[in-house]
Amino acid sequence: MSYQKVIMIGRLGVDPDIWYSGTGRIRTEISLGTTRPRRSGEKTETEITWHKVVLWGKQAEAANMYLHKGSRIMVEGYLHYRKINGADGLRYNTAEVVAERVIFLDNKPKN
Helix, strand or coil, X not given: CCXXXXXXXXXXXXXXXXXXXXXXXXXXXXXXXXXXXXXXXXXXXXXXXXXEEEEEHHHHHHHHHHCCCCCEEEEEEEEEEEEEECCCCCEEEEEEEEEEEEEECCCCCCC
C-alpha cells in the first residue's frame, strides 16, 4: 500500500482562472505561493515557490466566487503529473496539485 498527500498554506498569485471541460465540468486553476526562510550569508531571505493547483466542481465554483489575488488558503490534495504540448511543439511533463479540500483563511470576500 502507498499513500500520497499534499498540504499547503499560501496566497494566490493571480485571480482564479475558471473554465469548463469538454464534458461540461467546471475547473478552476490557481497559482499558490508558499514561502520558507532561506539563509544567504548573514541575511535570512524569504523564498517563494509557486504551485499550480486545480479545483473541480463546487470547490471550483466557490474559489471563483470568493477568492482573488492575495487570498490566503489551505489546500489538501495530491500531486498529478501529466504531459502537455508546449508552444514550441515539444511535449513537457508538468506537475499540479489536485485539491480535495480547500479552506479559505481570509475574511475578505472577493469584490
